[in-house]
Amino acid sequence: MNTELILKNVSKHITLNDAERQFFLSMLESRFIKRKELHLKEGEVCKHSTFIVSGALKGFTIDKQGIEHVINFAIKDWWIGDMYSLISQQPGILNIEALADSEVLMLSRENQHLLYEKVPKFERFFRIIVENSLVASQQRLINNLSLTAEERYLEFMKKYSSILEYAPLHTIASYLGITPEFLSKIRGRMARKPA
Amino acid sequence: MNTELILKNVSKHITLNDAERQFFLSMLESRFIKRKELHLKEGEVCKHSTFIVSGALKGFTIDKQGIEHVINFAIKDWWIGDMYSLISQQPGILNIEALADSEVLMLSRENQHLLYEKVPKFERFFRIIVENSLVASQQRLINNLSLTAEERYLEFMKKYSSILEYAPLHTIASYLGITPEFLSKIRGRMARKPA
DNA sequence: TTGTTTTCTTAACCTAGTTCAAGGTTTTAG
DNA sequence: CTAAAACCTTGAACTAGGTTAAGAAAACAA
Numbered sequence: 394m395n396t397e398l399i400l401k402n403v404s405k406h407i408t409l410n411d412a413e414r415q416f417f418l419s420m421l422e423s424r425f426i427k428r429k430e431l432h433l434k435e436g437e438v439c440k441h442s443t444f445i446v447s448g449a450l451k452g453f454t455i456d457k458q459g460i461e462h463v464i465n466f467a468i469k470d471w472w473i474g475d476m477y478s479l480i481s482q483q484p485g486i487l488n489i490e491a492l493a494d495s496e497v498l499m500l501s502r503e504n505q506h507l508l509y510e511k512v513p514k515f516e517r518f519f520r521i522i523v524e525n526s527l528v529a530s531q532q533r534l535i536n537n538l539s540l541t542a543e544e545r546y547l548e549f550m551k552k553y554s555s556i557l558e559y560a561p562l563h564t565i566a567s568y569l570g571i572t573p574e575f576l577s578k579i580r581g582r583m584a585r586k587p588a
Numbered sequence: 589m590n591t592e593l594i595l596k597n598v599s600k601h602i603t604l605n606d607a608e609r610q611f612f613l614s615m616l617e618s619r620f621i622k623r624k625e626l627h628l629k630e631g632e633v634c635k636h637s638t639f640i641v642s643g644a645l646k647g648f649t650i651d652k653q654g655i656e657h658v659i660n661f662a663i664k665d666w667w668i669g670d671m672y673s674l675i676s677q678q679p680g681i682l683n684i685e686a687l688a689d690s691e692v693l694m695l696s697r698e699n700q701h702l703l704y705e706k707v708p709k710f711e712r713f714f715r716i717i718v719e720n721s722l723v724a725s726q727q728r729l730i731n732n733l734s735l736t737a738e739e740r741y742l743e744f745m746k747k748y749s750s751i752l753e754y755a756p757l758h759t760i761a762s763y764l765g766i767t768p769e770f771l772s773k774i775r776g777r778m779a780r781k782p783a
Numbered sequence: 784t785t786g787t788t789t790t791c792t793t794a795a796c797c798t799a800g801t802t803c804a805a806g807g808t809t810t811t812a813g
Numbered sequence: 814c815t816a817a818a819a820c821c822t823t824g825a826a827c828t829a830g831g832t833t834a835a836g837a838a839a840a841c842a843a
Contacts, residue, residue, distance in 0.1 A: 516712045532672070773830090
């Protein structure tokens with residue numbers, strides 16, 4: 394189990410002593426996910442918060458017309474999960490799939506609650522993680538409401554360039570809220586008369 | 589200061605003893621906001637989390653073309669604030685304005701941190717509040733990506749009917765991500781051939 | 784009470800983005 | 814190495830929703 398990265402991630406917001414660190418690590422479960430493998434399937438109850446050690450995943454829903462909508466990406470050093478299902482313990486609507494072979498560390502809901510009991514600092518840690526997710530989610534909403542598709546694509550490349558290595562065009566189009574054909578057209582336009 | 593509602597709100601997630609309750613209440617500041625009055629202006633640093641005792645507020649941004657985008661509403665028993673500015677202490681992009689005469693209770697960032705020190709349970713309380721906001725924000729993203737304007741309007745009426753009493757049509761249109769003219773058209777259509 | 788502002792509607796025309804279809808290229812699995 | 818699958822591009826026809834404009838109705842301030 395490769396724990397260096399997650400310990401560094403935690404230490405960004407809280408400080409652990411040796412015993413706490415050991416206890417935290419004992420709560421984690423390592424897993425390797427192959428490219429295209431589903432880590433979480435809609436309809437299931439989400440039982441873990443997942444930290445990405447290497448690789449990349451996408452979270453997505455499928456609407457009534459069978460169209461896939463990418464809700465978020467997660468790469469090295471990020472957390473992912475179906476927050477709705479995780480807190481309500483109801484069947485979720487999120488699918489989580491690997492974009493590349495990935496190593497993740499999983500913290501089960503029960504262990505997370507144990508952690509809150511034994512090391513209350515983790516309440517703070519996850520509060521901050523969730524706060525940051527909320528800011529990102531709201532910023533994306535604002536972008537979707539106020540920018541054109543082309544502007545959103547430029548923003549995306551600026552902010553998440555590392556994801557371009559993992560996600561094919563139609564997945565990025567889905568994240569941006571447009572069709573793959575239209576993203577292709579935008580690219581063509583940009584290549585012809587660049588910024 | 590009308591504290592009954594906020595104490596009930598807090599008690600949904602954590603239990604306070606008398607001293608803790610008194611301490612919490614001593615951290616709050618009451619404010620009355622007139623309809624159309626700005627509670628927070630973009631460019632300012634957001635210094636408070638705000639709990640609504642009565643009335644209704646909207647949070648919105650204004651894009652380069654001067655168009656207003658409603659990010660969220662807040663009514664009785666909800667919290668509102670510019671999370672980005674609140675945690676980064678950078679100038680924010682959110683405006684918060686009263687839709688009706690409102691009474692709010694404000695918890696300053698400093699007091700919130702004091703509260704975290706003195707009564708660590710509040711880390712949990714605000715973690716849960718933020719988790720719920722994140723779920724709502726993601727659900728809205730999913731709706732924006734996968735539903736038509738008419739479907740979003742129907743969803744909105746089902747879920748937030750109480751806001752219809754406070755917000756004029758053009759404000760709801762902005763929240764839905766469409767123009768007031770188009771929402772008016774949808775209404776006309778729905779009136780002619782109802783569900 | 785009356786002028787002013789805000790709100791809502793309707794209609795004609797316009798456009799960003801979609802749909803459908805087809806062909807070409809790259810990646811992958813066996 | 815090769816067939817199949819996944820991926821990307823382009824173009825023509827289409828549509829959900831936007832823009833502009835103008836008028837009616839309601840709410841509000843003086």
